[in-house]
Amino acid sequence: MEETSLLSLPEGMLIEQIQITENGVIVAVVATSSTSCCPLCSEPSSSIHCHYRRTLRDVPCAGRRVQLFLTVRKFSCRNPLCERKVFTERLPAFVEPWARMTIRYCEQITSIGLATCGKGGVRLAARLGIHTTRQTILRRIMELPDTPAGVILFLGIDDFSFQRGYRFGTILVNLESRRVVDLLPDREAETSAAWMRQQPDLMAVSRDRGGAYASAATQGAPQAIQCADRFHVLKNLGEAVEGFLAHHLAAHHKQQMQALLDEQTPVWQPKRAIRSSPKLEHLQHARSEERLAHYEQVMALRKQGLSQQAIAQRVGVGHSTVSNWLAAGTFPERKPREQASHLDRYLPYLVLRWENGCHNIACLFRELAEQGYKGSYESVRDNLVRLLPAGRKNAVGPSPKAPALATSRQAAFLFLRRPETLRAQEQETLVKLRQIDPEVERAYDLVQQFAHMLRTRTGECLDAWLDLVEHSKLPELQSFAAGIQKDIDAVRAGLTWWINNGMVEGHVTKLKLIKRQGYGKAGFPLLRKRVLHAV
Ligand SMILES: [Zn+2]
Numbered sequence: 001m002e003e004t005s006l007l008s009l010p011e012g013m014l015i016e017q018i019q020i021t022e023n024g025v026i027v028a029v030v031a032t033s034s035t036s037c038c039p040l041c042s043e044p045s046s047s048i049h050c051h052y053r054r055t056l057r058d059v060p061c062a063g064r065r066v067q068l069f070l071t072v073r074k075f076s077c078r079n080p081l082c083e084r085k086v087f088t089e090r091l092p093a094f095v096e097p098w099a100r101m102t103i104r105y106c107e108q109i110t111s112i113g114l115a116t117c118g119k120g121g122v123r124l125a126a127r128l129g130i131h132t133t134r135q136t137i138l139r140r141i142m143e144l145p146d147t148p149a150g151v152i153l154f155l156g157i158d159d160f161s162f163q164r165g166y167r168f169g170t171i172l173v174n175l176e177s178r179r180v181v182d183l184l185p186d187r188e189a190e191t192s193a194a195w196m197r198q199q200p201d202l203m204a205v206s207r208d209r210g211g212a213y214a215s216a217a218t219q220g221a222p223q224a225i226q227c228a229d230r231f232h233v234l235k236n237l238g239e240a241v242e243g244f245l246a247h248h249l250a251a252h253h254k255q256q257m258q259a260l261l262d263e264q265t266p267v268w269q270p271k272r273a274i275r276s277s278p279k280l281e282h283l284q285h286a287r288s289e290e291r292l293a294h295y296e297q298v299m300a301l302r303k304q305g306l307s308q309q310a311i312a313q314r315v316g317v318g319h320s321t322v323s324n325w326l327a328a329g330t331f332p333e334r335k336p337r338e339q340a341s342h343l344d345r346y347l348p349y350l351v352l353r354w355e356n357g358c359h360n361i362a363c364l365f366r367e368l369a370e371q372g373y374k375g376s377y378e379s380v381r382d383n384l385v386r387l388l389p390a391g392r393k394n395a396v397g398p399s400p401k402a403p404a405l406a407t408s409r410q411a412a413f414l415f416l417r418r419p420e421t422l423r424a425q426e427q428e429t430l431v432k433l434r435q436i437d438p439e440v441e442r443a444y445d446l447v448q449q450f451a452h453m454l455r456t457r458t459g460e461c462l463d464a465w466l467d468l469v470e471h472s473k474l475p476e477l478q479s480f481a482a483g484i485q486k487d488i489d490a491v492r493a494g495l496t497w498w499i500n501n502g503m504v505e506g507h508v509t510k511l512k513l514i515k516r517q518g519y520g521k522a523g524f525p526l527l528r529k530r531v532l533h534a535v
Helices: 002-004 103-115 118-127 136-144 189-197 211-220 228-263 269-274 279-303 308-315 317-328 338-342 347-355 361-370 377-386 408-416 422-437 440-455 459-470 475-486 488-496 502-517 525-533
Strands: 012-020 023-030 047-060 064-076 086-087 154-163 167-174 179-184 206-207 225-228
Touching: 012 064, 023 047, 047 103, 047 154, 047 211, 103 118, 103 136, 136 525, 167 502, 167 525, 179 189, 179 502, 179 525, 189 211, 206 211, 211 225, 225 228, 228 279, 228 408, 228 440, 228 475, 228 488, 269 475, 269 502, 279 308, 279 317, 279 408, 279 459, 308 317, 308 422, 317 338, 338 347, 338 377, 347 361, 347 377, 361 377, 408 422, 408 440, 422 440, 440 459, 459 475, 459 488, 475 488, 502 525
Parallel strands: 023 064, 154 206, 206 225
Antiparallel strands: 012 023, 047 064, 064 086, 154 167, 167 179
């Protein structure tokens, strides 16, 4: 009896003998209940027809493999109306009628498979005293029954990629029970709509701002309120603000550089000496900042879908520069200019000629070339222009010593965050940013109003906000507002209701982990089972 409870056998089973061998433990068990029910007519019978033995694998005991020699009986059905004359004894919670493993042994294999993967599962199981194969583990997972989704009132829907950027599926989450209720093999509107039609109780669907899930909800759950996910809305606003700030920061850097140029007095000395001048370092810094700001503006406009030519025109850089930047993918740091060093030894000659009254750059370039100068015309021209006396250009902009404020992305981030959570340094940057231009200040107010509305879920203020933007003369925000107008009901609901897709995103992260546990090899059906039964 004690042994029975040690091995945790169900009632009506008795251990007859335990034998320890090299390979593990063999336990002889007999079934002892006096009656058994006929599986066909459910009538109990106590009439034993015969005995027979089944060999079963059971869960390991202290790391040893366990084999059960189970003696069970066949009973005769005494119900004259029943077709079944003889039936085998059933042990429903312990072993299936024809199985060669106990149910708890199968469950352990399944749990190991769900927590790891086919191959990893085999290795882990072996360490735990369970000898199995990859195929068995995968079959166990595939045999898991789908649990019914039940009544879903609040649904979160999003896509996930199961071959990065190439094949996508859809994940559906019950936002109340916080569980994944299904995975769909694609992200087509029709597939999701068909699924939603089977959920007539759906009250609200939280989705991204993509068109497919919007139309899926419209078709499949017309009764449900659609909520545009707050995070996606904020991300869209962030992108609009980034474009806006890239534009203003570029103009700001240009002003800064202009001011530095204007302050630059003619310094006719070899380049090394010029380089050590702090003013020139400021100048170089400002140039590189301006270039970065241009780069960011190019990237922001590209995201908005503008052609390379249109981008070149709007940003004011060459078409080939735009094309090179887009091809490079990251910000290409400018290579140090080598031509400039060619010019160093000719600078005294240039000074002399300039002071003698020759201000024709083409002429000076020709003279240098004759003396063996191998650098470019542009290098001569740029160096001369850079060293021109002050007064030739209009001094504008703030102090040239003002450091670069931030990249447009950093600036956009500062715009979106709660001001009270910013560190002192960030607050300082923000103040400077807002002082660049009255338009920037206006944009900051509008962005903060929107962010506040989103945080306090006061979607009823949306229309008033859109009105303000319409009259703001801020094209980037106006284009964001136009996007909202196309989906206004869902955005308003998203800004008002408690539901959002944060939980769905969390499940997508978990799904990615599960996908990688199988080395990304699992097909959709296996991935679906693993996600739905994830522990
Ligand atoms: Zn029967």
